[in-house]
Amino acid sequence: MALVNLQYYAQLREQAGTGSEQVLTGAASLRDLYEELRARHGFSLDAASLKVAVNTQFCAWDRLLRDGDTVVFIPPVAGG
Amino acid sequence: MKRFAIATTAIDPAALREGLRDPGAGGFCAFEGWVRNSNEGREVDGLEYEAYVELAIAEGERIAEEAIARYGVSAAHCVHRTGDLKIGDMAVWVGASAPHRDEAFRACRYIIDEIKHRLPIWKKEHYVTGETSWVACSHTYREHEHEEGGHPHHGHAHHGHAPAAPFMPDYSRQMRLSEVGEAGQARLAAARVLVIGAGGLGSPVIAYLAGAGVGTLGLVDGDRVDASNLHRQTLYDARDIGKPKVELAARRVAAINPSVQVRAFAEPLHAGNVVETFxxxxxxxxxxxxxxxxxxxxxxxxLSGTPLxxxxxxxxEGQLQVVDPKxxxxxxxxxxxxxxxPEAVGSCVLSGVLGPVPGVLGAMQAMEALKILLDLPRPKNATLALVNLLxxxxxxxxxxxxxxxxxHGGCTHQARAALRRAQDQREMDLSFHSLAEAVAAGFQLVDVREANEIAALPLPGVPSRHVPSGEIAVHAQVLRNEGRYLLICASGRRSAHAVQRLRAEGVENVYSLAGGLAALSLRKAS
Structure with missing residues (x-):
């Protein structure tokens, strides 16, 4: 189990109803974590249309989770 | 007597000349400004003048009075056109009558120079290439500034207004920065910057770059101002509703800083011209x-190597990214x-936005632009900035x-492939107001929807053949041989896909109805 800090932007923030939260997760990878959160919050976007960053660095979806990671999911936005 | 007028129709010089007759006048001089067919090497096929009328009339009147006082002429008059003008049309007429010819010549020259310099009149040139550009009428060489003393120069102080000082941009507050200075200001003056979108982000961007003295600003926007824009698009006000943003923005630039050259693009860029424009x-x-x-x-x-x-x-919240291929x-x-x-990304329309959010992000864009142009220090690492304003x-x-x-082959490879796809799509997608219009243009219609869709919504009163999109490849041979075909589905997606498949088979005479039947019914509704 890993305790991770999550930050949400744009549609994800709206759908989660919060900009950040801390979760204890059994998910091994970022992809698993997102699927777990998606089921919980009902996120409309799939992982393929998002970018993920851990500890302020963009990274691949198969990266393994570590205790204390700060994870940010970022959808592209187009408003102007 | 009114000595200055704005005319929306052709100027009649004969009548104006008669108006200047005076028993004490021994000479009359007139100047006519005409629309010519080129400007700065570009072929022009017409132009449009727009004026801030109240201010133009007040200032024009003042200029004529100054000329009379300054040179002691009997009478002077000037008329400036607004609206659409063709090559050869008269744009401005100036006349002066005086006891002696010299005063009449000088007064004419003074009036036209000051008019060009001081009046809030903007010229939009229409180029033969189809482009247009707003040009602020300023920066004239003014002969009278170089006149020697001895002329009745001192007289004007007693006759009301002194000539208003011509506008000179003052960049002292930014030039005071040691990183800017004269060299930096010269870099800005030489810079050509393209701003795509004159909305919430574009408003601060355009205002700051114009104020900073960027030499050439290109503006791209195909939209018109809507009342719902005004909470965040600070370039506009309530009087602008319904007007094209690009023209208003160009005028705003000329008002902020007349020394900025504006190139206006009233149509969005597309895959066919984006690289050459950039x-x-x-x-x-x-x-x-x-x-x-x-x-x-x-x-x-x-693909153009231009920083973005x-x-x-x-x-x-917002996102900020600098793309710099070099x-x-x-x-x-x-x-x-x-x-x-489109459903995944959200928009201001669907998701809502507070006005200052694009204001902050646009100001940040303008800041990045100035840093790049002035070669100021900026983060060298590739980052995406996430700005959270809560x-x-x-x-x-x-x-x-x-x-x-x-x-995956590099940015260039990806960009080239994407532009090719977009270009192919552009060439294959055709828009019509109605199916009858397509038939009249010589297209045979092919409905690629499923039988049940057609039963629910048949094509209205136009001949068509039915080939479900899944079976299109089987019919390639038939379509290859005769005429031009327009493939139709509900949204334009399946028909586009079917056209791509046919083109891959070497069938070139097939096109897709852009946006499908949904686009047609939308057009009808509006």
């Missing part, structure tokens, strides 16, 4: 709310390789330059 600028700022435009700009920046400052907003900075596709669907944080997320496009 190549004419030193820097591009993408300020639209349109995902397709953002990807097009990213591809255009990569991207920003976008969502509710209370500096090896990743492009938009490095982050999100494919353009996401908790006032900016997060810089570092990008791995070996991931993204680099893992």
């Amino acid at each position: 190549a004419q600028f030193d820097l591009v700022l993408e300020c639209t709310d349109d995902m397709r435009s953002r990807y097009l700009s990213s591809d255009g920046a990569v 400052v991207l920003a976008s907003v969502y509710q209370y 500096a090896g900075l990743p492009c938009l596709r490095c982050l999100w390789p494919q353009e996401p669907s 908790d006032n944080t900016i997060q810089h997320l570092g990008m791995d330059t070996t991931a993204g496009c680099a893992a």
Whole structure:
């Protein structure tokens, strides 16, 4: 189990109803974590249309989770 | 007597000349300004003058009075046109009558020079290439400034207004910065910057870059001002509703800083012209709310080697990214390789936004632009900045330059492929107001929908053949031989796909109805 800090932007923030939260997760990878959160919050976007960053660095979806990671999911936005 | 007028129809010089007759006048001199067919090497096929009428009349009257006082002429008059003018049309008429010829010549010259310099009149040139450009009428050489003493120069102080000082941009507050100085200001004056989108992000961008003295500003926007824009698009006001943004923005630039040359593009850029357009600028700022435009700009920046400052907003937050192909900075596709669907990305219309959010992000874009143009220090690492205006944080997320496009042939490869796809699509997609119009244009209609869809919504009163999109390849041979075909479905997606398949089989005479039947019914509704 890993305790991770999550930050949400744009549609994800709206759908989660919060900009950040801390979760204890059994998910091994970022992809698993997102699927777990998606089921919980009902996120409309799939992982393929998002970018993920851990500890302020963009990274691949198969990266393994570590205790204390700060994870940010970022959808592209187009408003102007 | 009124000595200055704005005319919306052709000027009649004979009548104006008669109006200046005076028993004491021994000479009359007139100057006529005509529309010519070129300007600064570009072929012009017409132009349009627009004036801030109240101010123009007041100032024009003052100029004529100054000329009379200054040179002691008997009478002087000037008329300036507004509206659409063709080559050869008279744009301005100036006349003066005086006891002696010299005063009449000088007064004429004074009036035309001051008019060009001081009046709030803008000229929009229509080029033979189809482009247009707003040109502020200023920066004239003014003969009378170089006159020697001894003329009745001192007299004008007793006759009301002194001539208003011509506008000289004052950049002292920014030139005082040791990193800017004269050299920096000269760099700005020589810079050509393209701003795509004159909305919430574009408003601060355009105002700051004009004020800073960027020499040439290109403005791209195909929209008109809507009342719902005004809470965030600070370039406009309530009187502007319904007017084209690009023209209003061009006028705003001329009002902020008449020394800025504006190039206005009233149509969005497309895959066919984005690279060549970007190549004419030193820097591009993408300020639209349109995902397709953002990807097009990213591809255009990569292929033309032009740096690009991207920003976008969502509710209370925004994203900022600088794409600089020459500096090896990743492009938009490095982050999100494919353009996401419109439903996935949200918009100001659907999601809502507070006005200052694009204001802050646009100001940040303008700041990045000035830093790039002035070569000021800026982060060298590839990052996406996430700006959250609820908790006032900016997060810089570092990008791995070996991931993204680099893992798939590189940004250039990806951009070229994407532009080719968009270009093919552009050429295959045709828009019509009605199916009857397509038939009249010589197209045979092919309905590629399923039988049940057709039963529910048959094509209205036009002949068509039915080939479900899944079976299109079987009919390639038949379609190859006769006429031109327009494939039709509900949304334009299946028909576009079917056209792509047919083209892949070498069938060139097939096209897709852009937007499908949905687009037709939308047109009917509006």
